[in-house]
Amino acid sequence: xxxxxxxxxxxxxxxxxxxxxxxxxLIVLALMLYAGGPVxxxxxxxxxxxxxxxxxxxxxxxxxxxxxxKLNLAFAFxxxxxxxxxxxxxxxxxxxxxxxRAGYAASTVKDVGSVVLAPVIExxxxxxxxxxxxxxxxxxxxxxxxxxYASMTGxxxxxxxxxxxxxLAFGEDGPGAAVQLFVMRGLIDPLGHPIYTSMIGLGIxxxxxxxxxxxxxxIPLGYLxxxxxxxxxxxxxxxxSLNVLGGAYLVIMVAxxxLIVVTVNxxxxxxxxxxxxxxxYRQTGLISDADLRMLTTLPTRKTARRWARGVGLGxxxxxxxxxxxxxxxxxxxxERKPMDPARFAAERDAYLAAMARSRRW
Numbered sequence: 001x002x003x004x005x006x007x008x009x010x011x012x013x014x015x016x017x018x019x020x021x022x023x024x025x026l027i028v029l030a031l032m033l034y035a036g037g038p039v040x041x042x043x044x045x046x047x048x049x050x051x052x053x054x055x056x057x058x059x060x061x062x063x064x065x066x067x068x069x070k071l072n073l074a075f076a077f078x079x080x081x082x083x084x085x086x087x088x089x090x091x092x093x094x095x096x097x098x099x100x101r102a103g104y105a106a107s108t109v110k111d112v113g114s115v116v117l118a119p120v121i122e123x124x125x126x127x128x129x130x131x132x133x134x135x136x137x138x139x140x141x142x143x144x145x146x147x148x149y150a151s152m153t154g155x156x157x158x159x160x161x162x163x164x165x166x167x168l169a170f171g172e173d174g175p176g177a178a179v180q181l182f183v184m185r186g187l188i189d190p191l192g193h194p195i196y197t198s199m200i201g202l203g204i205x206x207x208x209x210x211x212x213x214x215x216x217x218x219i220p221l222g223y224l225x226x227x228x229x230x231x232x233x234x235x236x237x238x239x240x241s242l243n244v245l246g247g248a249y250l251v252i253m254v255a256x257x258x259l260i261v262v263t264v265n266x267x268x269x270x271x272x273x274x275x276x277x278x279x280x281y282r283q284t285g286l287i288s289d290a291d292l293r294m295l296t297t298l299p300t301r302k303t304a305r306r307w308a309r310g311v312g313l314g315x316x317x318x319x320x321x322x323x324x325x326x327x328x329x330x331x332x333x334x335e336r337k338p339m340d341p342a343r344f345a346a347e348r349d350a351y352l353a354a355m356a357r358s359r360r361w
Contacts, residue, residue, distance in 0.1 A: 013132075014071065014072070014075055014132075014133075015071075017075055017078075017079065017083075017132065018071070018074055018075045018078050020082070020083070021075070021078035021079045021081065021082035021083045022078045022081075022082060023082070024082035024083055024086055025078060025081040025082035025085075025156075025160055028082070028085065028086060028160060028164075029045070029160065029163065032044070032163060032164060032167055035167070036167040036170065036171060040167055040170040040171060040178075041163075041167060043166070043170060043175055043178055044163045044164075044166035044167040044170060044178060045163055047162070047163075047166050047178060047179070047182040047186060048159055048160070048162040048163035048166060048186070049159065049163075050182075050186065051186050051187070051190050052155070052159055055155055055190055055191065055194075056155065058191075059148060059151040059152060059155065059194065060073075060148070062144055062147065062148055062151075062260075062263045063144060063145070063148045065267055065270060065271075065298075065325060066141075066142075066145075066270070066322070066325050066326065066329060067322070068139060068145060068148060068149070069139060072133060072139055072149065073148070073149070073152050075129070075132075075133070076129050076130075076133070076149045076150075076152035076153045076156070077152045077153065077155060077156035078156060079126075079128075079129040079132075079153055079156065080126055080129065080152070080153035080154060080155065080156030080157035080158075080160075080193075080197075081156035081157060081159060081160045082156075082160075083125070084122065084125040084126045084128075084129070084153065084156075084157050085157050085160050085161055087121075087125050088118070088121050088122040088125050088157075091117075091121045091125075092113050092117045092118050092121050092122075093113075095112075095113065095117040095121070096109050096110070096112070096113040096117065099112055099113075111238055114234045114235075114237075114238055115231050115234050115235040115238060116231065118230070118234060119196075119226075119227045119228075119230035119231040119234060120227055120231075122157070122230065123196060123197060123200065123223060123226040123227050123230055124223070126150070126153045126154060126157055126193070126196075126197045126200070127150070127153075127197060127200035127201075127204075127222075127223060127226065129149065129150075129153045130146065130149050130150060130153070130200060130201055130204045131204070133149060134204075134208075140204070140205050140208050140209070141208075141209060141329055141332070141333060142205065142209060142266055142270070142329075143202055143205045143206060143209065143262050143263070143266050144205075144262070144263045144266050144267070145201075145205055146198075146200075146201035146202050146203075146204050146205025146206070146208075147198045147201050147202060147205070147259055147262070147263060148201075149201055150194070150197040150198045150199075150200055150201025150202075151191075151194035151195075151197070151198055151201070152194075153197055154191075154192075154193035154194035154195070154196065154197040154198070155193070155194055157193050157197075158185075158190070158192065158193040158194070161193075162182075162185050162186060165181060165185065166178040166181055166182060166185075169181045188249075189233070189249065189252070191256060192230075192233060192252065193230075195229065195252055195255055195256050195259065196226045196227075196229045196230040197226055198226075198255075198259050199222045199223070199225035199226040199229065199255070200219070200222045200223050200225075200226050201222070202218075202222050202259070202262070203218040203219045203220070203221055203222020203223065203225075204218075204219055204222065206218040206222075207219050209336065210336075211336060211337065225255075229251070229252055229255060232248045232251060232252075233248050233249075233252060235248070236248035236249075267298070270325070270328065270329070270332070271296055271297065271298070273328050273331065273332055274295055274296050274324070274325070274328045275292070275296045277327070277328050277331045278292060278295065278296075278324060278327070278328065279292060281327075281352070284352060286352060286355045286356055286359060287324070287355075291324075295321065295324050295325075301321055304317055304321070305317050305318060305321070313361050316358045316359075316361035317358070319354060319357075319358040320354075320355055320358035320359060322354075323351045323352075323354035323355045323358065324351075324355060326351050327348065327351040327352070327355075330344065330347050330348060330351065
């Protein structure tokens with residue numbers, strides 16, 4: 001149908017990062033296959049990948065009003081699955097070696113690695129994916145965007161990490177142990193890493209989209225929140241106490257609810273801004289009163305897409321809704337920070353042209 005208006009060309013750095021991270025992830029999985037054998041690796045990979053489609057759908061559903069570029073999302077996932085996990089393991093082991101050489105007992109070194117070093121190092125590495133995306137900062141224009149990118153990085157990291165944990169359990173105690181671990185990591189707490197890193201995504205997105213004094217303090221605060229949540233879960237797991245583990249799980253679920261509330265409120269705010277800005281474009285003939293009613297509530301947008309798919313115009317309707325949403329976001333960005341009038345006009349006209357192309361169908 002139509003290409004997104006004013007879409008940024010994929011940067012070479014982003015493409016290189018995606019390819020490099022993807023290759024690293026594949027090498028890690030190949031080493032797991034070599035070490036664990038086809039049966040153990042096959043079962044571990046199956047368990048690691050089983051919840052992924054549902055988790056990806058859940059994360060992407062947060063962003064359905066203004067979907068992020070697929071390349072950026074793929075980069076975030078690959079970064080977590082490749083660079084972040086390999087560097088995280090290497091740096092954590094190096095840190096544990098320093099503590100071991102300092103004379104600490106093996107049990108203490110293990111606990112320090114799990115409760116302190118791993119959260120500090122892994123969250124820094126996962127969060128760095130969002131810092132790398134700052135070169136594409138026009139794509140992070142809301143708190144939801146930061147949460148989505150961070151969640152994709154966390155999902156990539158968790159997927160490969162889980163395969164490794166299941167493989168270790170399989171090697172030590174057989175398939176039953178791997179399945180038992182899957183219940184904990186894959187079913188009870190499948191969103192751990194996405195939730196931790198979302199704190200960083202929230203901080204970075206806040207810093208980029210707000211004009212309040214000291215807004216950049218949200219980045220280290222978000223990182224601190226991610227480390228605390230990650231360390232809390234790892235620490236609870238080392239105790240072996242179900243009560244302690246349950247308390248940590250409750251805290252993490254509260255964080256998840258808070259993230260959902262943030263995305264829902266932001267979505268409602270964006271819908272309200274559509275109702276404010278889009279009526280000014282009635283005179284173009286591209287937005288009627290019926291279109292306004294359709295665009296300014298989530299249920300009617302969904303109903304319109306369903307109707308359009310039924311008559312073979314699903315892509316046209318999606319393009320129209322997307323362009324109208326981006327037009328609203330253009331006004332929101334200009335509201336936050338004054339834009340060059342010529343650039344504003346060029347972007348506005350590009351979105352209107354996309355809406356016009358979609359309406360022809």
